[in-house]
Amino acid sequence: MLIKLLRAHLGPYKKPIVLLVLLQLLQTCATLYLPSLNADIIDNGVVKGDAGYILEFxxxxxxxxxxxxxxxxxxxxxxxxxxxxxxxxxRAAVFDRVQSFSARELGRFGAPSLITRTTNDVQQVQMxxxxxxxxxxxxxxxxxxGIIMALGQDVPLSAVLLAVVPVLGISVSLIVKRMRPLFRTMQERLDTVNRVLREQITGNRVIRAFVRDGYEEERFRGANTELTDVSVATGRLMALMFPTVMTVVNLSSVAVVWFGAHRIDSGGMQIGALTAFLAYLMQIVMAVMMATFMFMMVPRAEVCAERIEEVLGTDSSVVPxxxxxTELRRHGQLEVRGAEFRYPGAEEPVLRAVDLVARPGETTAIIGSTGSGKSTLLGLVPRLFDVTDGEVLVDGEDVRTLDPVxxxxxxxxxxxxxxxxSGTVATNLRYGNxxxxxxxxxxxxxxxxxKEFVAGLEHGLEAPIAQGGTNVSGGQRQRLAIxxxxxxxPEIYLFDDSFSALDYATDAALRAALARETAAATVVIVAQRVSTIRDADRILVLDEGRVVGSGTHHELMGGNETYREIVLSQLTEAEAA
Ligand SMILES: Nc1ncnc2c1ncn2[C@@H]1O[C@H](COP(=O)(O)OP(=O)(O)OP(=O)(O)O)[C@@H](O)[C@H]1O
Structure with a gap:
């Protein structure tokens, strides 16, 4: 997965990569050459007292x-x-993919995990x-x-390397192998901490209202401790790595000095060569240590790459x-034919054989008990999700064939x-235009x-809006969204219970103004409140995902039991007449 990800995204950077490889090559050769020069200066300059040689080299x-x-x-x-x-x-590729996701894929990954994948996971790969x-x-x-240069200095002493390199390699790989599963757990636990934190921040008011601070603190502490535990476990292994390497280094240095001293004593080796040999030993060990450091990062980056690829490899269920x-002939006729929708994994569809026709200049209302599928039905029109059977047509064209723009x-x-x-009132209002x-x-x-409420704000249209609109009330947020x-x-307006947070007077005033403003458009209103929809040209009654009635208020009052029940639960017989 890591290789696949890198191959796909490093392609455009071939030139700088070739350049940096060449530069690395040169600098490594220079590093390797320096101890030999040093040995030459000692053996031929310092020992023989040749100042010219020392200066030249x-x-x-x-x-x-x-x-x-x-x-x-x-x-x-x-x-x-x-x-x-x-x-x-x-990051841009993950972002683009996530942007294309429908509610279905977003639900599958969850926002906190998608954020971790876009930020922390990408950072691990980048590092x-x-x-x-x-x-x-x-x-x-x-x-x-280093091995070749060490051999060049003294062949018999290089036998020490035969022991050092494999011992170092094996001990390091044993440690790295144990790290891999820990890294996966670490990323998953990071997801959990993000999820709990996000839930606690967004649900802050509910937590306060139910005085569940203690419970939530405990929940966060649990997730945090679990992340700490796995981090400590990996930290321990990492900490083990350096003492292991240093023990091998120190023992091998002692061995080199010991055997080297004997070789100098017997005249088989010069003192400069021993210095160079020690330097090469250090370079070899440094190289192994650096490689180890990299290998330590590989398992974590691999896990991260897998998680990134999982997002990049997921196609949206709403396919463009x-x-x-790219062009529509008429203006805003909406038709739903035999629509069925089933949430992923659900046994039963939440909408079955739903038919609806909403024409320009008309207001179509949808009413039904909670959970009857009203929001789901509206969501099918802008393709928040696609029907699992049937079709949704705008001006006679299936929405699945329409250009998304x-x-x-x-x-x-x-x-x-x-x-x-987050922004201002104006930036929010201009979002679609x-x-x-x-x-x-x-x-x-x-x-x-x-208008009144925005005009009353200190900066009017330029008044700041916090992320999620949390600095305005629920009713104000609804009105700004409208x-x-x-x-x-647009040509088709869909209002999903958009007047619920308004008082009766404001609701009535808004609907009257809206009726004038959208006189030529197609309007579909979902509402729980009968007064909001009783004047609609057509009312659709939904019950458990099925259309059980359709007509005007008076027609439905006359012959539809479900509608009558809903109406009479809110109004008296006289008010409803
Ligand atoms: N993301 C989801 N995954 C699975 N089932 C879902 C999901 N969203 C909604 N449902 C189910 O689909 C059914 C219809 O939900 P929907 O939100 O469309 O109802 P509604 O009529 O708009 O309800 P309300 O009036 O309470 O807003 C409900 O039974 C609900 O449990």
Missing amino acids: GGLMIAVSVLQVLCNVGAVFYGARTASALGRDV LVLMSFTLMVSAPIMCIG PVSPV LLAKTVSLVPQKPYLF PDATDEELWHALEVAQA ARTLVQR
């Missing part, structure tokens, strides 16, 4: 060091730039790539080159049309729980009965 050492530093800076620069670009691209750019080239060359219809322009839904974005003038915004606010839809001027 000392100068060369400085030149090689400068080259090494420059190459290193260049490699790190290109490495960091490419890794950051990769992170940006993967591994940065480390790899720095170490992938230099570590193996340094290790193999291959050859979309055209569909969004034609149909606008005011959801049951409207959402406002960025070119709307201030006059248009004020007009929409007037129709939505929100105004936002009015600014967009």
Whole structure:
């Protein structure tokens, strides 16, 4: 998965990658060359007292060091730039995919997990790539080159390396193997902490109202402790790595000095060669350590890459049309034919054989007990999800064949729980129509009965709105959401219980203004309140996902038992007449 992800996203950066590999190659060669030069200076300059030799080779050492530093800076620069670009691209790819998801896929992953995947998971992959750019080239060359150079200094002493390298390799891989499952658990527990935290922040008022602070604290502490436990377990393994490596290093250094001293004593080796040998031993061990460090990151990045690929590999169940219809002939006729909808995994459909025709210039209302499928039915029109059977037509065209931009322009839904974005009143109102003038915004606010309240705000249209619209009341939020839809001027308006938070007087005033404003449009209103819909041209009665009645208020009062029951639960017989 990691390789697949990297192959897919590193493609555009071939040039900087080749450049940084070359720079790494050069700087590693320079690093390997320095101990040999040092040995030469000791054996041929210092021991023989040749100042000219020392100066000449000392100068060369400085030149090689400068080259090494420059190459290193260049490699790190290109490495960091490419890794950051990769992170940006993967984040953008995940974001694009998530944007295409329908409510079904969003529900499957959950918002907290999608956020962790887009941020933390991508960051883990990005960090591994940065480390790899720095170490992938230099570590193996340094290790193999170090062995060759050490052999060049003294062959018998190199036997020490035969023991050191495998011992180091095996002990490190044993530790890394145990880390892998822990990393997966760590990412999952991070998801859980995010989920609990998000729920507690969004449900803060309910928690306070029910005085469940203690319970919620305990729940967070549980999730937090679980994350800490797994982090500590991986931390322990990581901590074990360095003492293990250092023990091997120190023991091998002692062995090299011990055997090297004997070789010098017997005249088989020069003192400069022993210094160089020790330096190469350090370089080899450093290379193994660096590789280890990288391998430590690989399992976590692999787990993260799998989680990212899972998102990228998930297709939206609301598929955009291959050859979309980009123009509609008539203006805003909505028709639902034999619609069935079943939520994923649900045994029973929540809508069955639903038929509905809503024409321009008419108001169609949908009423029914809670859970009867009203919101689901409205959601089928802007394709929040697609019918599992039957069809939804706008101006005679199946919504599944319509260009998504055209569909969004034609149909606008005011959801049951409207959402406002952080920004100002104006930025929210212009969400569906960025070119709307201030006059248009004020007009929409007037129709939505929100003009007075916005005019009363200190900055009027420029008054700040918090994320989710939490700094305005529920009723104000509903009215701003209605105004936002009015600014967009669609041909089909869908109001999902959008007047529920308004008092009766405001509800009536709003509907009267709305009727004038949307006189030529198709309006579908879902409501629980009979007074909101009794004047509608047609009322559809839903019961357990089926249409059990259709007609005007008077027609339904005459012959539809379900409708009569709903009406008489809210009004007296005289009021309902
Ligand atoms: N995401 C979901 N997954 C599974 N089932 C769902 C989901 N959303 C809604 N349902 C079920 O679908 C049925 C219809 O829900 P819907 O929200 O359409 O009803 P409604 O008539 O709008 O209700 P209300 O008047 O309370 O808003 C309900 O029984 C509900 O349990």
